[in-house]
Amino acid sequence: MQEKDVESLLKKAQKPSQDAMILHPFYKGKIQTAPKVPVRTYDDFAIWYTPGVARVCQEIAKDREKVYEYTNKENTIAIISDGTRILGLGDIGPEAGLPVMEGKALLFKYLGGVDAIPLCIGTTEIEETVQFCKWLSPSIAGINLEDVEKPKCFALLKRLQEELSIPVFHDDQQGTATITLAGLINSLRIVGKKIEEVRIAIIGAGSANYAFLRLLEKVNVDLGNVVVCDSKGILTKQRAQTLDEISRQMWIKTNREDISGGIEEALKGADVCIAYSKSGPGVIKPEWVKAMNKDAIVFAGANPVPEIWPWEAKQAGARIVATGRSDFPNQVNNSLGFPAIFRGVLDVRATKVTDEMCVAAAQAIADFAYRKGIHEEYIVPTMEEDQVYVEEAIAVAKKAIEQGVAQKILSDQELREKIEGRIKAGRIMERVLVNANIIKLP
Structure with a gap:
């Protein structure tokens, strides 16, 4: 690829950030509340509010399940974040995370018709977060956890799923894993390989790849053929023993041959690279992609910049390349x-x-x-x-x-x-x- 072409692609990649700095202060937020009922005359407030609403409250008091019929609870969820792992930016706090959660709420409404309330909370303690969600649960029908640091996110999701009667979903785990699996299914269809036969290198041992490994197990992938590499290198049997209990239960199933080394060794002879690690470029080098098997599949999912630029991975021999960005083909988002x-x-x-x-x-x-x-x-x-x-x-x-x-x-x-x-x-x-x-x- 010529230098001018690379410069053009880099300029294109920087434009969303430049536009964001213009449009966010213009709108001062991305969501607002809106009425769901008509106000034909001011007399209607006697129906929607007092005194008429008292009868509705009494009915719900007699049968709490009627809250789903008489209020918007059935279509309302909360987006909960403590700001400890915002996108690829890290622990920047709940205020700095609010623009992300507002954007999430916009996507929920526009793409799914779901009313989502963004709530960035002022605590990083699991017990306090669990209690907050319990207190909130009478008003909502579900919780979307977002941008919570690991390993806390694993324990938090497990606690909330066990202790709440409403669905709790961690998008950085289950959401990313879902779309990654969808992309892998079709990538393997294109290259003519079977998911239970390919060797998969997972780069990054965070929440997304942890959940992706769980989904791989559900579709009958032999996890012994999967090699996982985190910031310290490949997860060997010995290293897996040092992880927290929840993580260890899953990662210990990988790397049957007990391969050691780093990303380079993990990619050697692999058919698939699934990377959700740290923002690049340069985290994955082109020469490492060259050592992968023929018709290699590379998912470089770090935000805001993928671990390797798509054109670099293609030039190195990858047949299919995906990222998490909308300005490149194959957005696995x-x-x-x-x-x-x-x-x-x-x-x-x-x-x-x-x-x-x-x-x-x-x-x-x-x-x-x-x-x-x-x-x-x-x-x-x-x-x-x-x-x-x-x-x-x-x-x-x-x-x-x-x-x-x-x-x-x-x-x-x-x-x-x-x-x-x-x-x-x-x-x-x-x-x-x-x-x-x-x-x-x-």
Whole structure:
């Protein structure tokens, strides 16, 4: 690739950050509350508020499940973050994390029709966070954990899933793992390899790759053929013993041959590289990609800059390259996952989000793109293909019903109508507000 081409790509990669610094102060935030009912005259406040609302409260007091029928609880979730691992920026605090959580809430509404409240909390203690979520749970139907540092995120998710009666989902674990699995399914279809036969090198031992390993196990991958490399090198049997208990239970299953070394050794002879480590470039070197097997697949998922630039990986021999960025082909991004996963979860009132539900979501994403025609620069749908969210949400809801974790059983037709209606409404709302000049264009 010529130097001027590289400069052009680098300039393109920097533009979203430049635009963000102009548009964020222009709008002063990305979400707002909006009424859900008409106010035909001021007399309507007697219905929506006092005295009429008292009768509604009394009905819920007699049967607490009616809160789902008489309020917006059934479509409301909270996005909870303590600001300890914001994107690739690290522990920058809850205030600095709020723009990310607001953006997440926007995606939830626009892509999934889900009302999400961004809440960056002023504690980093697990016990306090668990208690906060318990206190909050009467008002919401689910929790999306976001940008919590490891290993705390593992224990926090486990505690909340065990102690709350509403679904708790950690997007940096389950969300990233879901879309990664979807991308891998179609990448392997293109190169003609079977998932149970390939050698996979996982770069980074954080929350995303931990959950991805769990999903690999659910689709019958022999984890002994998987090699994991963190910041200190490949996880050998001896090193795995030094990890926290939750992490050790999963990582100890990998690296049957007990290979040692670093990223270079992990990639040698690998068919697939799944990297969610630290922001690059230069974390993965082109010469290491050259040592991978023919038709190599490289997912460089670090944000804001991938571990290796896509064009470098391609020049080094990778056949399929994916990143987490929207300005390169093959964006393997959580935005394809969490809005639809929660849409499906909420509409059947599921009590939890299981790994099997995430696998169902991944397969639905992959199959949607496969039906359209996958190729080396199209392994998963783009965010503009809004029908994928419907198909994914239906798959999640049906799996919840199948697993017996759904409290509301709907037929396939009822599911489709409800899911399509919710997602469509979120998009229409944005258009109406723009057309009415309530949301002003810059």
